[in-house]
Amino acid sequence: MTWYYLIGSQPTGPVEETEIDHLFNLGTITLGTRVWRQGLQTWKTLADAFNRPAVTCFKCKRLASPDLSVQYGSLSLCQDCKDIFFQQIREGLSPETTGIYGGFWIRAGAYLIDQIALFLVRLPFELALRAYVFWETFQLASGSTPRPFWQSQGILIAYGLYFVFVLLLSLSYYVFFVGRYGATPGKMALKLRIVRSDLSKVSYLRALGRYFAQGLSGMLLYIGYIMAGFDSEKRALHDYLCDTRVIKRQSTP
DSSP, rough: OOEEEEEEEEEEEEEEEHHHHHHHHHTOOOOTOOEEEEEOSEEHHHHHHHTTOOOTTTTTTOOEEEOOOOEEETTTOOTTTTHHHHHHHHHHOOOGGGGBOOHHHHHHHHHHHHHHHHHHOOOOOOOHHHHHHHHHSSSSOOTSSSOOGOOHHHHHHHHHHHHHHHHHHHHEEEHHHHHHHHSHHHHHHEEEEEEEESOOOOOOHHHHHHHHHHHHHOOOOOOHGGGTSSSOOOHHHHHHHEEEEEEOOOSSS
């Protein structure tokens, strides 16, 4: 089967299908090169004609192989453009990329999902604690009167253990998921991911620091969180402190 291909606007060929592969390997033609053979109604890109996977580079708009491209949120960058693009990121984000960041409201939704998940995990323990406090408070002493809870060493210990449990649960939940998967379940559900400013993976240690930094963001009426609604890169206070960004995941492989 013979093919023709376009160099600029000039048709070239005919060439055999094996020659097409050879020209592609040499770089003479690319995935975006228009090709045609008898039986096709229109010229098609090489990727479409030969069913080869391809993504569109965000900067140069050319088709590129997914294996030779990198992802920045929902954006694809070809091998030729990625170094220039990330240099721009290091020097200061280009305004054309602002749409890749997770904004205030979608991050608030992810936070709500995480809080619901944590609540469901700790609910049985909280019910058990309340049952124990009720029993301990109202069990009759020798004077047949309920004892104030602060006079019960058992209740104070139970509350202390529950507080430690809730703290460790929240910390483990956040650090494990962010360090392992780059996102909590809430962020996964809304297709968000936490990365460094250079797109590198967040380490477990940085995830731990970011967990405690969120406490600072929650002070003074959650001003640290509200900052994300006004920052060009949608950074909250803890993102500033830990050099992180929340970006949108690629919706398709």
